[in-house]
Amino acid sequence: VSQEKVAWSPKTSESLKIALIGRPNVGKSSLFNTLGQKQQALVSSRQGTTRDVNRVEIRFHGRTLEILDTAGLRKPGKREVGIEKFSALRTLAAIEESDICALLVDATEPHSKLDQALAGQIIEAGKGIIVVLTKADLVDDTDHILDELERDFNFLPYAPVLITSSETGQNVTKLFELATEIDATRHLELKTSELNKILSEAVIEHPPAGLKNTRPKPKYIVQTDTCPPWFVVHGRDLGLLHWSWKRFLERKIREKYPFIGTPIMFSYRNNQDKTKNTANLND
Numbered sequence: 242v243s244q245e246k247v248a249w250s251p252k253t254s255e256s257l258k259i260a261l262i263g264r265p266n267v268g269k270s271s272l273f274n275t276l277g278q279k280q281q282a283l284v285s286s287r288q289g290t291t292r293d294v295n296r297v298e299i300r301f302h303g304r305t306l307e308i309l310d311t312a313g314l315r316k317p318g319k320r321e322v323g324i325e326k327f328s329a330l331r332t333l334a335a336i337e338e339s340d341i342c343a344l345l346v347d348a349t350e351p352h353s354k355l356d357q358a359l360a361g362q363i364i365e366a367g368k369g370i371i372v373v374l375t376k377a378d379l380v381d382d383t384d385h386i387l388d389e390l391e392r393d394f395n396f397l398p399y400a401p402v403l404i405t406s407s408e409t410g411q412n413v414t415k416l417f418e419l420a421t422e423i424d425a426t427r428h429l430e431l432k433t434s435e436l437n438k439i440l441s442e443a444v445i446e447h448p449p450a451g452l453k454n455t456r457p458k459p460k461y462i463v464q465t466d467t468c469p470p471w472f473v474v475h476g477r478d479l480g481l482l483h484w485s486w487k488r489f490l491e492r493k494i495r496e497k498y499p500f501i502g503t504p505i506m507f508s509y510r511n512n513q514d515k516t517k518n519t520a521n522l523n524d
């Protein structure tokens with residue numbers, strides 16, 4: 242609740258920022274360069290300092306997309322190796338600045354705890370997410386890897402996965418398409434009536450049970466923000482709602498509105514329902 246946004250935040254610029262996030266050697270610089278070369282209408286490109294990110298701006302279907310590369314500056318002839326190349330701070334800053342993060346996962350080394358930790362950071366920051374499998378040209382069986390990814394990332398079933406290779410150029414520009422689709426989804430504003438239909442159906446299908454004799458009573462739901470979409474549920478004793486019921490409600494909303502590639506946020510707010518008591522006292 243403390244991180245809850247209260248005001249609407251209209252987009253200040255039409256440029257969509259996409260950050261390439263991933264551990265060292267996953268293929269960020271290669272993808273960054275390939276993306277920059279692929280696009281004819283290059284607007285500008287700026288090399289970052291060791292603390293900053295590399296940036297390239299491109300035009301795509303009438304929009305400006307800015308790609309942020311967190312690989313850091315490579316001095317010619319100098320190869321940074323291992324963990325020194327990975328700056329957690331630079332990564333966090335890029336996640337914060339971006340609208341959508343492409344989380345790169347190496348097809349030749351798909352099981353990394355760091356990949357999962359980075360995914361967690363992206364979701365917590367409320368950013369859009371695309372899982373980008375890199376170096377697909379180096380593996381024969383991508384289906385098998387996709388199955389494994391599904392298991393590793395089972396906490397984000399809504400993230401699309403893109404199989405890419407910077408070597409062959411496979412699917413790289415698909416990243417632009419997906420990012421603009423996800424951006425549109427993040428701007429969706431659901432009707433209050435639609436949302437409340439889903440809420441009441443959820444309550445009937447699976448009445449939330451509380452401790453002892455208490456029964457949390459979700460009463461109504463409104464969307465209060467976009468990017469990420471944010472929902473506030475009002476009711477009584479909502480502090481007693483079990484996390485599994487909250488997950489259930491999110492699932493019900495996503496069944497109807499999938500919100501592909503973006504987390505959706507929820508706040509639960511208890512209403513001090515004193516009106517009845519006051520009325521009784523006055524009677």
Ligand code: GDP
Nearest residue numbers: 264265266267268269270271312376406407408
């Ligand atoms: P970064 O540290 O995340 O920026 O990773 P790099 O882009 O520097 O890539 C690390 C290594 O993987 C380099 O040797 C690249 O040539 C290689 N690499 C990156 N992408 C691909 C790819 O799509 N296919 C192949 N075969 N090699 C790749």
